[in-house]
Amino acid sequence: MPKVLVSDPIDQAGLDILAQVAQVDVKTKLPPEELVQIISNYDALMIRSGTKVTSEVIEAASQLKIIGRAGVGVDNIDVAAATRRGIVVVNSPEGNTIAAAEHALAMMLSLSRNIPEADKSVKESAWNRKQFTGVEVYKKILGVVGLGKIGSHVATVARSMGMTILAYDPFISKERAAELNCSLVDLDLLFQEADYITLHIPKTKETAHLINAEALAKMKPTTRIINCARGGIIDEAALYDALKNGVIAGAALDVYEAEPLGESALRELGKSVVLTPHLGASTTEAQINVAVDVAEQIRDVLLGLPARSAVNIPGLRPDVLEKLRPYLQLAETLGNLVGQLAGGRVEQVQIRLQGELANQDSKPIVIATLKGLLTNALRERVNYVNASIEAKERGIKVIETRDASIKDFTGSLYVSAQGSLGEHSVTGVILGGSEVRITDINQFPINVPPTKYMLFTLHRDMPGIIGKIGSLLGSFNVNIASMQVGRQIVRGDAVMVLSIDDPLPDGILEEITKVPGIRDAYTVAL
Numbered sequence: 001m002p003k004v005l006v007s008d009p010i011d012q013a014g015l016d017i018l019a020q021v022a023q024v025d026v027k028t029k030l031p032p033e034e035l036v037q038i039i040s041n042y043d044a045l046m047i048r049s050g051t052k053v054t055s056e057v058i059e060a061a062s063q064l065k066i067i068g069r070a071g072v073g074v075d076n077i078d079v080a081a082a083t084r085r086g087i088v089v090v091n092s093p094e095g096n097t098i099a100a101a102e103h104a105l106a107m108m109l110s111l112s113r114n115i116p117e118a119d120k121s122v123k124e125s126a127w128n129r130k131q132f133t134g135v136e137v138y139k140k141i142l143g144v145v146g147l148g149k150i151g152s153h154v155a156t157v158a159r160s161m162g163m164t165i166l167a168y169d170p171f172i173s174k175e176r177a178a179e180l181n182c183s184l185v186d187l188d189l190l191f192q193e194a195d196y197i198t199l200h201i202p203k204t205k206e207t208a209h210l211i212n213a214e215a216l217a218k219m220k221p222t223t224r225i226i227n228c229a230r231g232g233i234i235d236e237a238a239l240y241d242a243l244k245n246g247v248i249a250g251a252a253l254d255v256y257e258a259e260p261l262g263e264s265a266l267r268e269l270g271k272s273v274v275l276t277p278h279l280g281a282s283t284t285e286a287q288i289n290v291a292v293d294v295a296e297q298i299r300d301v302l303l304g305l306p307a308r309s310a311v312n313i314p315g316l317r318p319d320v321l322e323k324l325r326p327y328l329q330l331a332e333t334l335g336n337l338v339g340q341l342a343g344g345r346v347e348q349v350q351i352r353l354q355g356e357l358a359n360q361d362s363k364p365i366v367i368a369t370l371k372g373l374l375t376n377a378l379r380e381r382v383n384y385v386n387a388s389i390e391a392k393e394r395g396i397k398v399i400e401t402r403d404a405s406i407k408d409f410t411g412s413l414y415v416s417a418q419g420s421l422g423e424h425s426v427t428g429v430i431l432g433g434s435e436v437r438i439t440d441i442n443q444f445p446i447n448v449p450p451t452k453y454m455l456f457t458l459h460r461d462m463p464g465i466i467g468k469i470g471s472l473l474g475s476f477n478v479n480i481a482s483m484q485v486g487r488q489i490v491r492g493d494a495v496m497v498l499s500i501d502d503p504l505p506d507g508i509l510e511e512i513t514k515v516p517g518i519r520d521a522y523t524v525a526l
């Protein structure tokens with residue numbers, strides 16, 4: 001039974017799903033060195049933001065297949081290192097959207113009405129009404145930085161509270177912003193105009209310290225800023241100075257440059273700051289959502305099925321995956337087959353999406369083809385995660401083309417490879433929605449389903465040659481399951497494709513090539 005390590009607090013609903021297929025060990029608050037020590041015992045790791053999955057952890061994780069992040073941010077995982085090792089990283093992109101958006105809205109209102117400080121004073125037996133007079137959000141301008149899942153929900157609710165929304169997001173269309181009743185503006189204008197600024201962007205090289213002294217100086221003295229996205233998007237030292245000197249009026253933070261928040265002058269700023277300990281996703285509902293979402297994906301991957309929200313498998317969106325599933329099987333089979341025909345040291349692969357297939361997303365098909373091709377060399381070490389990287393590292397040139405005009409079948413895939421045995425090509429189709437058929441080998445038309453063991457010959461089409469091959473295989477006790485010949489012209493060059501029940505015994509290939517008329521023979525195990 002596979003083993004799953006759960007190293008952060010995860011809702012029981014997720015643990016129950018994992019337990020259907022695996023032994024589940026829950027060990028939270030592990031010191032980093034202990035995680036490195038024990039990780040080699042596990043097939044899967046499930047975490048939240050507390051566990052740091054460093055390259056050292058990944059290096060030690062000799063049998064890890066999947067890291068599941070019960071939440072959105074994967075910045076606590078060395079995704080590049082995981083990708084190189086072929087470890088799938090999955091998250092729950094939507095499970096805590098509402099929780100995080102509601103937290104940002106709660107922070108905005110708390111800050112406006114001084115709720116945390118007022119609450120504290122009443123609990124200390126005071127009754128200071130004047131001291132806690134607040135401001136309204138009604139008719140104020142909210143600047144939303146990042147109009148993705150969380151930013152959109154914040155914008156929608158804020159609109160219904162009578163706020164005007166300015167948004168900055170270079171990757172969102174004007175149409176989408178208009179749908180949300182937001183005006184897309186540039187960042188400087190947003191800084192200058194907004195009464196409230198709420199951040200809903202990932203932390204990247206571009207967004208690190210996006211809110212720095214220079215940005216803060218552009219804001220109004222009445223501006224209040226909310227960060228429920230990621231620590232480090234705001235320069236905390238600059239924020240402290242701006243609050244202390246009245247450059248802006250307030251800040252509400254859920255996330256910090258270093259977590260847990262250590263020594264920080266921000267704590268001294270009284271009612272102008274509201275601080276929460278990374279609680280954006282901490283609702284009962286969100287924790288069930290993310291735990292179930294990620295546990296289901298871990299279960300699926302351990303059962304050999306694809307994950308629906310893998311962050312390190314490019315182009316494999318769940319809807320695309322569902323539509324292309326039979327073609328991924330086709331691509332993997334053709335890649336594997338052509339890789340064996342071309343021999344080792346493949347230098348170049350050409351992948352052509354034909355007919356209706358030419359209109360589909362090619363990325364997953366290319367990845368599946370490379371996975372099939374590299375299976376010959378790497379066996380189970382290659383998967384959808386690392387196939388492209390492995391191909392690149394081996395110097396394999398990948399040429400991807402489309403030809404919608406080829407209409408032999410509704411959609412077909414052509415793959416050719418140049419290797420130590422020369423250039424070979426195969427074409428295949430999907431019949432009846434799921435059945436793989438090979439329809440062409442080296443430009444010779446055939447129609448055969450792939451089978452575990454196959455023998456291909458290139459020969460001169462002439463009487464008696466099929467019988468000779470049959471007798472020769474018989475003399476080596478090889479049973480033929482099916483046989484087909486493909487040729488372009490009668491008595492010209494041809495290919496023979498035989499499905500055989502067992503692997504070909506040593507030495508027989510050489511004997512086959514000695515048969516008059518046989519040019520070459522190849523054996524393949526799929």
Ligand SMILES: NC(=O)c1ccc[n+]([C@@H]2O[C@H](COP(=O)([O-])OP(=O)(O)OC[C@H]3O[C@@H](n4cnc5c(N)ncnc54)[C@H](O)[C@@H]3O)[C@@H](O)[C@H]2O)c1
Nearest residue numbers: 073100146147148149150169171200201202228229280281
């Ligand atoms: N505090 C919490 O507990 C908590 C919970 C969930 C999510 N988050 C964080 O909230 C943030 C937003 O999450 P989401 O689910 O809405 O993500 P999302 O991917 O749906 O949206 C992010 C948006 O940011 C935009 N963006 C990217 N780079 C940008 C840039 N340089 N400038 C402006 N916009 C940019 C993208 O186009 C996208 O629309 C993430 O950082 C996530 O990690 C925090």
Ligand SMILES: O=C(O)[C@H](O)COP(=O)(O)O
Nearest residue numbers: 048049050071072073281
């Ligand atoms: O990225 C996320 O999903 C949030 O930051 C929540 O993190 P958490 O699951 O550790 O609360």
